[in-house]
Amino acid sequence: MKLDELVALGGLIHDIGKPVQRAGIYSGDHSKQGAEFLRRLARETGREEYELLALFSAFHHSEHFNEARIREAIRKLNPECFELSEEDIIRALWIVYEADNLSSAEREKGKPWNIRPLYSIFNEKKAYRPAVLEFGQELPTPEDIESLTKWNYENVIEGLKGDIKKSELRADRILPVLEKHLTFVSSVTAKRNVISLYDHLRMTSAIALAMLKAGCTAEGVKAGRCKREKRLLLIEGDFSGIQDFIYGISGKGTLKYLRARSAYLELISWDIVLEILRRLGLTRANVVFNAGGHFLILGQNTEGAKKELESIRRHVIEWLYREFGGKLYLALDWEAVSGEELGRKGEKNLFAEARGRLKKRKLDLRKLRRFREVKDLFEEPEASGRLEECAVCGKEVPKSELKEFRLGEDKVEACKTCRELFRLGEKLPKVRGFVLDRKAHEGEGITKGPFRYFIPYTKDPIPRGEALLLKNALNVPENLPETIEFVPYLVADYFKPSKEGERVIADFEELAGDKEDTKKKGTNRIGVLKGDVDNLGSFFRDMDSPSKLATASRFMDYFFKAYLNEIIRGKFEYLMGDIPSLRNWPREPEKPGIVVVYAGGDDFFIVGAWDQVFELAFRVREAFRAYTGNGMTLSAGLGYFHPKTPIYRMADVVSERLERVKNERKDKDRVFVIERTAPEGFPIAYRWGQYEELWKTYKPRVYAGNGRLAKELESKKGLLWRILELRELYVRDPKSVKWAYLIAYLLGRHKLSGLFPELVGIDAGAALRGEPQPIYWVDGILKVVLMAVRG
Numbered sequence: 001m002k003l004d005e006l007v008a009l010g011g012l013i014h015d016i017g018k019p020v021q022r023a024g025i026y027s028g029d030h031s032k033q034g035a036e037f038l039r040r041l042a043r044e045t046g047r048e049e050y051e052l053l054a055l056f057s058a059f060h061h062s063e064h065f066n067e068a069r070i071r072e073a074i075r076k077l078n079p080e081c082f083e084l085s086e087e088d089i090i091r092a093l094w095i096v097y098e099a100d101n102l103s104s105a106e107r108e109k110g111k112p113w114n115i116r117p118l119y120s121i122f123n124e125k126k127a128y129r130p131a132v133l134e135f136g137q138e139l140p141t142p143e144d145i146e147s148l149t150k151w152n153y154e155n156v157i158e159g160l161k162g163d164i165k166k167s168e169l170r171a172d173r174i175l176p177v178l179e180k181h182l183t184f185v186s187s188v189t190a191k192r193n194v195i196s197l198y199d200h201l202r203m204t205s206a207i208a209l210a211m212l213k214a215g216c217t218a219e220g221v222k223a224g225r226c227k228r229e230k231r232l233l234l235i236e237g238d239f240s241g242i243q244d245f246i247y248g249i250s251g252k253g254t255l256k257y258l259r260a261r262s263a264y265l266e267l268i269s270w271d272i273v274l275e276i277l278r279r280l281g282l283t284r285a286n287v288v289f290n291a292g293g294h295f296l297i298l299g300q301n302t303e304g305a306k307k308e309l310e311s312i313r314r315h316v317i318e319w320l321y322r323e324f325g326g327k328l329y330l331a332l333d334w335e336a337v338s339g340e341e342l343g344r345k346g347e348k349n350l351f352a353e354a355r356g357r358l359k360k361r362k363l364d365l366r367k368l369r370r371f372r373e374v375k376d377l378f379e380e381p382e383a384s385g386r387l388e389e390c391a392v393c394g395k396e397v398p399k400s401e402l403k404e405f406r407l408g409e410d411k412v413e414a415c416k417t418c419r420e421l422f423r424l425g426e427k428l429p430k431v432r433g434f435v436l437d438r439k440a441h442e443g444e445g446i447t448k449g450p451f452r453y454f455i456p457y458t459k460d461p462i463p464r465g466e467a468l469l470l471k472n473a474l475n476v477p478e479n480l481p482e483t484i485e486f487v488p489y490l491v492a493d494y495f496k497p498s499k500e501g502e503r504v505i506a507d508f509e510e511l512a513g514d515k516e517d518t519k520k521k522g523t524n525r526i527g528v529l530k531g532d533v534d535n536l537g538s539f540f541r542d543m544d545s546p547s548k549l550a551t552a553s554r555f556m557d558y559f560f561k562a563y564l565n566e567i568i569r570g571k572f573e574y575l576m577g578d579i580p581s582l583r584n585w586p587r588e589p590e591k592p593g594i595v596v597v598y599a600g601g602d603d604f605f606i607v608g609a610w611d612q613v614f615e616l617a618f619r620v621r622e623a624f625r626a627y628t629g630n631g632m633t634l635s636a637g638l639g640y641f642h643p644k645t646p647i648y649r650m651a652d653v654v655s656e657r658l659e660r661v662k663n664e665r666k667d668k669d670r671v672f673v674i675e676r677t678a679p680e681g682f683p684i685a686y687r688w689g690q691y692e693e694l695w696k697t698y699k700p701r702v703y704a705g706n707g708r709l710a711k712e713l714e715s716k717k718g719l720l721w722r723i724l725e726l727r728e729l730y731v732r733d734p735k736s737v738k739w740a741y742l743i744a745y746l747l748g749r750h751k752l753s754g755l756f757p758e759l760v761g762i763d764a765g766a767a768l769r770g771e772p773q774p775i776y777w778v779d780g781i782l783k784v785v786l787m788a789v790r791g
Helices: 003-013 017-023 030-045 049-058 067-076 086-102 150-166 171-182 197-213 218-222 242-247 255-280 303-324 350-368 416-430 508-512 536-541 546-568 610-627 647-664 688-702 717-732 738-749 764-769 779-789
Strands: 232-240 287-291 294-300 329-337 387-389 396-398 403-407 410-414 433-437 453-457 467-471 485-489 501-505 526-533 594-600 603-609 634-641 670-672 703-705
Touching: 003 049, 003 086, 003 171, 003 197, 017 030, 017 150, 030 049, 030 150, 049 067, 049 086, 067 086, 086 197, 086 218, 150 171, 171 197, 171 485, 197 232, 197 294, 197 546, 232 255, 232 303, 232 350, 242 255, 242 647, 255 287, 255 294, 255 303, 255 416, 255 433, 255 453, 255 467, 255 485, 255 501, 255 594, 287 546, 303 329, 329 350, 350 536, 403 416, 410 416, 416 453, 416 501, 508 526, 508 603, 526 610, 526 647, 536 546, 546 594, 546 603, 546 610, 594 610, 603 610, 603 647, 610 634, 610 688, 610 779, 634 647, 647 670, 670 688, 688 703, 688 779, 703 779, 717 738, 717 779
Parallel strands: 467 485, 634 670
Antiparallel strands: 232 294, 232 329, 287 294, 387 396, 403 410, 433 453, 433 467, 526 603, 526 634, 594 603
């Protein structure tokens, strides 16, 4: 075993005794019980390495750190059998001990109360029960839990032990096992602790390996130099131009192609992250997060590491410029930090300060000076024939590189990248994941990043390569070759199948509605939904340790990548309540008419049948509320378009609407339901709860369901349009009362005053508070209903 492998695994295993102790399996504190657990594992599996790793559990707290006893324990193991010296193991133990102290601010104080749960990172008043992390099952929602039982932890240990026995003893194989079983286990039993044991273990491993690579020694740890000196690097990458890259294409693009561009961006990000890890000799544990075109890695501060990072940055940025003509840029930089800067010092959040310096002084500046890293940026390229634009992405390339290509119903002249991405789009519904490999590959759907080829994995055997990104799974395939690194690859990839086949994505015309279906009511429109989490930037900026940031980012990514698929499929109905809905949500074997174009980090972009997209906005919001224990909110913008509208136009419209929602009120937590007019100072968007209450009030009065108006209005659709006209009269002059007389007359003449009592007369309270009259809000309901009954 190599020393760096020992340190990485020692960090991952050192606190394995915490759930063992809470289950009451053996006697003693968690250090002793963890060591006993690992020793028994060694005997049961025949892997002596677990005997060696047991030292990291036994000797990672100061009260146990007696070097004479440690040396005696090491000699009993005969370290030469592991191709390590006694001094190597002593050094590794000291480094993991220091990393454990630095990895998070939380620490057991006094006698632990073993029945305390893990509290939610989003709402520390609510907590989780220990459970296996399974993406296709129940949505993990925090509850009002004050205590747990030994039985909760017995189940954890049973599952953990079974999976560890089947796993190879290496970081990429052990990490998903720990993630699966320890995500909902608290790292400490301190009150209101929000850090998952899994994240504490992987951050301990990350810090320890970076310290080893930075040259830390046992003596350096003892003297305090390794935590005081700037031995570590925070390495951050942030893509800009993502929306333009994904949606900024001509009207020739299709849904397959859009999804391919979204998937391609994710693969490029992983390609870069894996290259940084490989060149710096780190493991996936060192990735604090990688989501939504943004990643953070903890590495070593050495001249060699910085030279490698500079080389990677230069190559990536030149590749991005060459491939995409300036549309997509990666700001990549790093900040040297000490171990002490990975937490707090008194009232000062040193970790947040370090991340703030990296962002403001480096990353933000690079974004302002995009592509300055590219040599000869403004020089004319060597003549290589006449340049022409690709009909899809608009990139100028030599005419010889354009090939005729069928995109949907059209034949176009497209560049090599666009042709490859379209073929990838056709493959995406079938893929189980991707193999990344440096060696050249050719075939359907194969694309290339800055360092590796991306080979779709659709059926066994698994293609040969460097790494397997396996979709929405934590279980390592039994047939995965030892030479391939395993990376769980979370992706929201739900799609409505086309009539052409189960593995073909429906196009916009199919999603909008079947024109030949004479029974279908409502307008044939594409619904587009874009949303993101409110105030997430400040939420992440306040994190005071890598472990806490890792937990927060990971849980957020789970929702928008893994669980979003299940929300669309109609799961978690028990969370939905009485949300706005125009038709029954499709159930198997019928599939919702939805296609996820992009989802990750904290945002999403979804298209589909307009009425289902309308309802899905509220489904996502309700599930998110439950998932965060009402601790976070999100905002969204909706739009409804003719199916032939260019996708870039749809994206621009809903993006503008979402931006307006975000800027309209400080409290956010709102939805732009439909295009509306408004006097100056009046809000356009609805509060989610406000719209739901309005829907409960008006929907039973005006809408019978399945594309039909309520009985009293069956022959009076024009009346609803007239109410909307009078609402416009109010908007033009809110101080006038003319609208009130006219609507009272209108409803009275039709004997429907009792149907809309809120609209008859003036709400004096609202007027005194300077708030809109009830008629101002009714259009968001009536316009949606009128779309549903059109036809």
